[in-house]
Amino acid sequence: xxxxxxxxxxxxxxxxxxxxxxxxxxxKDKPDPILHPGTLQPVTAEDLAPVFCKGVxxxxxxxxxxxVPIPSDIQDFYRAYRPSPLIRAYYLEKxxxxxxxxxxxxxxxxxxxxxxxxxxGPQAYYAKEAGLTSLTTETGAGQWGTAMAMxxxxxxxxxxxxxxxxxxxxxxxxxxxxxxYGANLIPSPSNTTEAGKKILxxxxxxxxxxxxxxxxxxxxxxxxxxxxxxxxSVLNHVLLHxxxxxxxxxxxxxxxxxxxxxxxxxxxxxxxxxGLISPFMGEKLAGKSNTRFIAVEPASCPxxxxxxxxxxxxxxxxxxxxxxxxxxxxxFIPSANHAGGLRYHGMNSTLSxxxxxxxxxxxxxxxxxxxxxxxxxxxxxxxxxxxxxxxAIKAAIDEALECKKxxxxxxxxxxxxxxxxFDMTAYTSYNxxxxxxxxxxxxxxxxxxxxxxxxxxxx
Amino acid sequence: xxxxxxxxxxxxxxxxxxxxxxxxxxxKDKPDPILHPGTLQPVTAEDLAPVFCKGVxxxxxxxxxxxVPIPSDIQDFYRAYRPSPLIRAYYLEKxxxxxxxxxxxxxxxxxxxxxxxxxxGPQAYYAKEAGLTSLTTETGAGQWGTAMAMxxxxxxxxxxxxxxxxxxxxxxxxxxxxxxYGANLIPSPSNTTEAGKKILxxxxxxxxxxxxxxxxxxxxxxxxxxxxxxxxSVLNHVLLHxxxxxxxxxxxxxxxxxxxxxxxxxxxxxxxxxGLISPFMGEKLAGKSNTRFIAVEPASCPxxxxxxxxxxxxxxxxxxxxxxxxxxxxxFIPSANHAGGLRYHGMNSTLSxxxxxxxxxxxxxxxxxxxxxxxxxxxxxxxxxxxxxxxAIKAAIDEALECKKxxxxxxxxxxxxxxxxFDMTAYTSYNxxxxxxxxxxxxxxxxxxxxxxxxxxxx
Numbered sequence: 017x018x019x020x021x022x023x024x025x026x027x028x029x030x031x032x033x034x035x036x037x038x039x040x041x042x043x044k045d046k047p048d049p050i051l052h053p054g055t056l057q058p059v060t061a062e063d064l065a066p067v068f069c070k071g072v073x074x075x076x077x078x079x080x081x082x083x084v085p086i087p088s089d090i091q092d093f094y095r096a097y098r099p100s101p102l103i104r105a106y107y108l109e110k111x112x113x114x115x116x117x118x119x120x121x122x123x124x125x126x127x128x129x130x131x132x133x134x135x136x137g138p139q140a141y142y143a144k145e146a147g148l149t150s151l152t153t154e155t156g157a158g159q160w161g162t163a164m165a166m167x168x169x170x171x172x173x174x175x176x177x178x179x180x181x182x183x184x185x186x187x188x189x190x191x192x193x194x195x196x197y198g199a200n201l202i203p204s205p206s207n208t209t210e211a212g213k214k215i216l217x218x219x220x221x222x223x224x225x226x227x228x229x230x231x232x233x234x235x236x237x238x239x240x241x242x243x244x245x246x247x248x249s250v251l252n253h254v255l256l257h258x259x260x261x262x263x264x265x266x267x268x269x270x271x272x273x274x275x276x277x278x279x280x281x282x283x284x285x286x287x288x289x290x291g292l293i294s295p296f297m298g299e300k301l302a303g304k305s306n307t308r309f310i311a312v313e314p315a316s317c318p319x320x321x322x323x324x325x326x327x328x329x330x331x332x333x334x335x336x337x338x339x340x341x342x343x344x345x346x347x348f349i350p351s352a353n354h355a356g357g358l359r360y361h362g363m364n365s366t367l368s369x370x371x372x373x374x375x376x377x378x379x380x381x382x383x384x385x386x387x388x389x390x391x392x393x394x395x396x397x398x399x400x401x402x403x404x405x406x407x408a409i410k411a412a413i414d415e416a417l418e419c420k421k422x423x424x425x426x427x428x429x430x431x432x433x434x435x436x437x438f439d440m441t442a443y444t445s446y447n448x449x450x451x452x453x454x455x456x457x458x459x460x461x462x463x464x465x466x467x468x469x470x471x472x473x474x475x
Numbered sequence: 476x477x478x479x480x481x482x483x484x485x486x487x488x489x490x491x492x493x494x495x496x497x498x499x500x501x502x503k504d505k506p507d508p509i510l511h512p513g514t515l516q517p518v519t520a521e522d523l524a525p526v527f528c529k530g531v532x533x534x535x536x537x538x539x540x541x542x543v544p545i546p547s548d549i550q551d552f553y554r555a556y557r558p559s560p561l562i563r564a565y566y567l568e569k570x571x572x573x574x575x576x577x578x579x580x581x582x583x584x585x586x587x588x589x590x591x592x593x594x595x596g597p598q599a600y601y602a603k604e605a606g607l608t609s610l611t612t613e614t615g616a617g618q619w620g621t622a623m624a625m626x627x628x629x630x631x632x633x634x635x636x637x638x639x640x641x642x643x644x645x646x647x648x649x650x651x652x653x654x655x656y657g658a659n660l661i662p663s664p665s666n667t668t669e670a671g672k673k674i675l676x677x678x679x680x681x682x683x684x685x686x687x688x689x690x691x692x693x694x695x696x697x698x699x700x701x702x703x704x705x706x707x708s709v710l711n712h713v714l715l716h717x718x719x720x721x722x723x724x725x726x727x728x729x730x731x732x733x734x735x736x737x738x739x740x741x742x743x744x745x746x747x748x749x750g751l752i753s754p755f756m757g758e759k760l761a762g763k764s765n766t767r768f769i770a771v772e773p774a775s776c777p778x779x780x781x782x783x784x785x786x787x788x789x790x791x792x793x794x795x796x797x798x799x800x801x802x803x804x805x806x807f808i809p810s811a812n813h814a815g816g817l818r819y820h821g822m823n824s825t826l827s828x829x830x831x832x833x834x835x836x837x838x839x840x841x842x843x844x845x846x847x848x849x850x851x852x853x854x855x856x857x858x859x860x861x862x863x864x865x866x867a868i869k870a871a872i873d874e875a876l877e878c879k880k881x882x883x884x885x886x887x888x889x890x891x892x893x894x895x896x897f898d899m900t901a902y903t904s905y906n907x908x909x910x911x912x913x914x915x916x917x918x919x920x921x922x923x924x925x926x927x928x929x930x931x932x933x934x
Contacts, residue, residue: 444651
């Protein structure tokens, strides 16, 4: 087998992107603005200044600059672990006996194990630039916390991570890795914040939630001198940083004249999916392609496929600004049984808007079938995928098998956002057949929707 | 910072090696032959046939073919995860403030997490070629077992792994990963073999050892139809397969006209070190370079620096052929406290010979200092190194600091053989300061030496 297209396509350093791409600048119908929850007016930079640092606020609010230069310092940071490989899935294609061509962009070769490092680096850099000495954040499955621990180790910033308590107990090695990079880990809810104390009063034995950890991290940031909060998904500045994924992919494909027919990504808060599709979606908006885009979410937390398009809070404590997004309600509690991340109640506002406007498709998958796909993939391609990323694998396999039926030679691209080294408990429960699917009932969803604030939705 | 030499050098598929390099062919003074333990005569292919499959036996006994073609099927296998990156350690250099240039070849980007896959693939391929249906092996820290599980998953062969019992208990995730690839894991010693039963009779609560697991795996292989045994280090056919590491590295360095002054690798059985240095040692033997070669071993298991050059068995059960090597005696039991691998009593015969002849230097390092170096490295370079690989990091840092003293701008190359994702227990004990150094006393060594067979050593 000698292939015209190599199994792994790497860019040279000269070919690596020098700009991030801001998809919103090319959208005629832009996402609705973020609102101040008190005034219901669009937030200003001043509103956000106590929580976020200036560099990312400017990016969050900028809807018009198409190409945002990547500071040379961050280009250096990226060079320490990028470019990531774009891989032609020759073995998977053979295993499926499909006429389709399958490609995947693999973001798991860095030590944090996922794409999260692409935004952790810039966020730590802007904090350092602004003269801050520490940051706070939250982490659920642990990828984002690890990425921030690495970035803060690199830029010599203190980091406090509120880790969802049940995760910190189930994933002691994730905790150890973050600590090895110098991060201060606090299981959430904790007694270190008012938000945490309040929750512990009601239920001292709670395992915690991402929404609660966010509330604690924000509270600590605003109460600490020279400290701000960082978030690893959902917001548009995160999507901007993650556009590096799509830009590298597009450059690599363009070298070989390859045009994807379908692009697939898993979706929790949207950072990986949004980063991968941004430049390709830009082409579609300009009428230059007919590419289909597919978001794949867990059936246990279906914010696209069963959620509502509404202004909602980003956290369960209802302390954040309001974001117009696909949401299950900030009070929605996804099953703890679900492996890995992708368990956030909302979705990035840009992706939500694209979905609403029919430019982005979405589907949900149950976890046992997602792990079926993961096992197929790991045997063929040799890579242990993260449970999150395996949602994209599932959809890619389904599309490739559809091509087998129709005989179409489509080009399928998907994002392999990370590795599953810290998810072996989930793989074990899959191997032992103790894993179950967790699909919320309509009543479960109604309880979540009831937490969506009752405000005018067209502002 | 814009660098003439990129941070990461990748070969294109066309540049990837088409041959392995057999260093022994270029050695005037070759390693002594492997002996049959009964006759004390050099082993023949027939002697080895019940244990190993033909393809690897031919390679093991071949001392004259310089370049061994890599079968196209194995080139395909390699393309699924290679080339591995050669990385310029710009950040580590900056951190150390050294005039030295530091490069490392990173073998940890595949799912097995180490270089072991480079030999697992070929060994599974030759087994498949020979019409076998199953293989057996042993694993200690788990890298080799994982690599074989992946390779057997790929080539559709059954695999039974005897995993040192204490490791299988301490590393449940390693076990889960091998099982996810379809391997059958048996904690050793076990009741499935006579060798295992014998050991359990003496000590039913033993945690096992690599030597014992080898005995069990060999016994099962010779007693099972269409089954053979595979070994991940020590033997010369493994070094041959691992020469892919050095060949890729040399091609990458040659592209930029870089000549290493010092090449460093960690050494357990010698597969990673031997693979990395082979083509460079070939140049030295041809009088074309003055490169220094440094093997770094743990102070807890110092087969180079405190061992004897003698014919010895490869396993504690004394069932293998005799190998002339640096050895601590097959009865030497390294401290269980030591993190990771590198705990084998002997050393590859080719490397042992080069050491004896003054062509290869060696040093030993204590584990707390090795972890000091690992933490420095992971903060600067962003990669979590395996405890094994961190021995090479320690020596590379020491050499770079020596350059800082002398002002010399040496080029230092080291092998980063793997990642530490499954070694977080060790990192935790380092973080908690509960890790200790384990240096055997002279009396400990004498007890090991007593197990070296009393036979004429010059045959």
